Amino acid sequence: MNLHIEKWPRYKIGYRTLKTALGAGLSIGIASLLGLDFYSSAAIITILCISVTRKHSLAVSWARILACVIALLLSAAIFELLGYNPFSLSVLLLLYIPLVVMLRIQEGLITSCVILLHLYVLEAFSWAIFFNELLLILIGVGVALLMNLYMPSEEKQLRRYRREIEEQFSTILNELATFLKQGDNHWDGKEINETDQLLKEGKQLARRSMNNHILKYDDHYYQYFNMREKQFEVIERLMPFVSSLHSETKQSKMIAKYIEKLSKAVSPNNYVAYFLEQLEMMRAEFKEMELPQTRNEFETRSTLLYIVYELEQYLRIKDKLWNEVDKSDRSRSK
CATH class of the missing domain: 1.20.120.940 (Putative aromatic acid exporter, C-terminal domain)
Structure with missing residues (x-):
């Protein structure tokens, strides 16, 4: 009887995996040292921003920053007007998703959802909260850009x-x-x-x-x-x-x-x-x-x-x- 034994894929740590791991650790460390709320989100943003090429990384980073700023301002307006409830969250996404697609910054959609959900959890908006979230974005994106400076020669x-x-x-x-x-x-x-x-x-x-x-x-x-x-x-x-x-x-x-x-x-x-x-x-x-x-x-x-x-x-x-x-x-x- 012939038994077909499948080989396990070879365990391998690629340069992109290494950059993601180092970048996530660095961004969460910086955000924690600055005493930011939701500091772990800086690592999530960095992970999302690690890219295959430098050009793509730069373009996507600007899209994510802009998408997050728009999400902060729009979510503040919707939540303060309709309240912090599931209905207002649905209305927010109903308006926000077509907007980022229209502006061609949809690469920042997932990142901005992380940010706007912070406001939903806090059930409040202030300029202190705004700058906290902005710093999380800048740290996450900035560290990802730093990691993406290294690309192995092909x-x-x-x-x-x-x-x-x-x-x-x-x-x-x-x-x-x-x-x-x-x-x-x-x-x-x-x-x-x-x-x-x-x-x-x-x-x-x-x-x-x-x-x-x-x-x-x-x-x-x-x-x-x-x-x-x-x-x-x-x-x-x-x-x-x-x-x-x-x-x-x-x-x-x-x-x-x-x-x-x-x-x-x-x-x-x-x-x-x-x-x-x-x-x-x-x-x-x-x-x-x-x-x-x-x-x-x-x-x-x-x-x-x-x-x-x-x-x-x-x-x-x-x-x-x-x-x-x-x-x-x-x-x-x-």
């Missing part, structure tokens, strides 16, 4: 994604070249799905890395993954045309040799000019060759020319990226 992971994507591109191109030379080579094509997943993950990580730079704007990796994503679309368009070829010709051998060389040159470096020149030379050589004599030869030649066209698009995509990078470098140097 450079190593980004480089790993880039390397793995380039290896996959190299394999796929080499397989296409092999098919053009030998016909069916029993390739299972697993690299296609793997590359698609790597591109999505790499692009997502690059976007997160960009959002961790508040003053410094560096989107090199994001542009790179975006470029590879577009090139991958070209490869996917190429594959049905390559697989439709069943007869070996001089032109197909030339294209196969060209793709094979291209597969060995997949890297962050710019070899586009060289390969574009080689492509034009191959096109010129094709024009000097004898015209197709049969319908089958004509269709084969047409398919091969389309493959050459797509290979040019593949190279132009990278050439465009390098031109944009050069322009950006020149503008920064001025």
